[in-house]
Structure formats: structure tokens, C-alpha cells
Amino acid sequence: MAYNSVTQEYGKTYTWEHKAKIMGFKSAEALQTIIDLLQLSITVQAFEDKLAPIYQEAFPRCDLMPGVEKLLLHLKKNNVPIALATSSSQESSDLKTQKWKNVFNLFNHKVYGGSDLEVSHGKPSPDIFLIAAKRFPDNPDPSKCLVFEDSPNGVQAGLAAKMQVVMVPDPQLPKHLIGDATLVLKSLEDFKPEDFGLPPFVA
Missing domain, CATH: 1.10.150.240 (Putative phosphatase; domain 2)
Incomplete structure (x- = not known):
């Protein structure tokens, strides 16, 4: 718009x-x-x-995508480290998320590609995801990291970082740009954590 x-x-x-x-x-x-x-x-x-x-x-x-809040709360409750890796600047991201501070405060840390000097190249380069992983205290191997993305460039960045990628594309995204991710879902509400070795949702 x-x-x-x-x-x-x-x-x-x-x-x-x-x-x-x-x-x-x-x-x-x-x-x-x-x-x-x-x-x-x-x-x-x-x-x-x-x-x-x-x-x-x-x-x-801006509103959250369906399923986001439930998933983040679940991961936090189960002590699964989570980070935000956004191409937005911190200023832009803060503007988009100001009414969702309770949700965005759940992240262990945030990497703002648009303003973080350590992020030399935006997506589809893997920089932002590798930096996000490196900033966890245990500096996990990329193969142990799971990326959630809505963009083709983000999917390519996650794969280039040697991470698994769950894609939740906007319905308006051209279909020929969807397909390289580890898993493609219509909604995060369909995500099953146990499929990736994570604690399952409790009914």
C-alpha cells in the first residue's frame, strides 16, 4: 500500500x-x-x-500472523531459544510491533538487518541468520536452527545459512516462488513442533 x-x-x-x-x-x-x-x-x-x-x-x-503468539509463548515456556532476524531497521520494526511488545519481548535477542552494522548483506545472503545464531550463548551449529519465513529471499537466506526453513507465504505471493523451503504451510497454526524435534503443543 x-x-x-x-x-x-x-x-x-x-x-x-x-x-x-x-x-x-x-x-x-x-x-x-x-x-x-x-x-x-x-x-x-x-x-x-x-x-x-x-x-x-x-x-x-500491523497485526500478528495467525499462530505466531501461540508458537512463541510455547517455545519460551519450553526454554527453546528464539531470536528475531528481520531486514527492517530497529526504528521501523519498533513502529510495526509497538502494540505487540508483550510478544516481541519474548525473543532472547533481535537482529535488525536494516540498522545492524554487523549485517553486511541483506537476504538472500545468509548473514542475518548466521549472526542471529552466533548471538545465542551456546552459538549453535546452523543445522540446529529453524527459520520461519514469509519471503522467497528469506527462504534462500535460511537455506544458504544451512538451516531448516518453514515458509508461511502470503496467499498473494506468486505460486512459482514457493517451494524451496523445508516445509511450506498455509498458516503457522498448522505447525507441529514435534516434526522438528521440539516439544509438542499440549492440547
Whole structure:
């Protein structure tokens, strides 16, 4: 919605095909890609300036995907270490999650790819997931890590990090971009922790 409000000023429509290409990119890289794809006569900075007020209005209304809160509470209760590895900056992420602080406080730590200086490359590079794993006290082997993703670039990043990946794609994501993940689910509500050696949900 935010991107389209800008691109349509230039007579161009930002579609799910475009969105799929940039999901997981750092912000400036994502915007430059859209400018190139749609041949927009705008700079990245000007694009960001136009998006900022839209984000301020829209992001605080963001809701959780179905099944997220139940899964995170379950993992926390069972002492399974969990981290957030998002391509957003901390500022952007805080805006999106401000009404869900109780849920986002469950993470052992958070890696914000958009503002963390240690994250050199955004998804589909594996950097963000390898850094997230390294910051756990026991520095687990990537093969012991499970990634949850909604984007094709995120799936590729998880696989490149040698981790298992559960993908929960948006229904509007083009079907040909779904398939490389270890497991693809329509909803996190369908996730069975025991399939990955985790404690099962108690009915």
C-alpha cells in the first residue's frame, strides 16, 4: 500500500511480483530495485521521504500472523531459544510491533538487518541468520536452527545459512516462488513442533 501510493504518482503499479523480488532486502536496496524495475524518476532518498509519513500511520496498526503468539509463548515456556532476524531497521520494526511488545519481548535477542552494522548483506545472503545464531550463548551449529519465513529471499537466506526453513507465504505471493523451503504451510497454526524435534503443543 505504501509503495503503491508513491509509484502510482508516476503512473506505475507495484505488484506482488515486484514485492517478491525485494522482500528481505535492506530498505535502500529494495527502493533502488523498485526504482529500476519500474523506471521511476525519483531518488531513493525522495522515495524514503514520501514513505515515512505513510509508515507512521500504517505500521502501528500491523497485526500478528495467525499462530505466531501461540508458537512463541510455547517455545519460551519450553526454554527453546528464539531470536528475531528481520531486514527492517530497529526504528521501523519498533513502529510495526509497538502494540505487540508483550510478544516481541519474548525473543532472547533481535537482529535488525536494516540498522545492524554487523549485517553486511541483506537476504538472500545468509548473514542475518548466521549472526542471529552466533548471538545465542551456546552459538549453535546452523543445522540446529529453524527459520520461519514469509519471503522467497528469506527462504534462500535460511537455506544458504544451512538451516531448516518453514515458509508461511502470503496467499498473494506468486505460486512459482514457493517451494524451496523445508516445509511450506498455509498458516503457522498448522505447525507441529514435534516434526522438528521440539516439544509438542499440549492440547
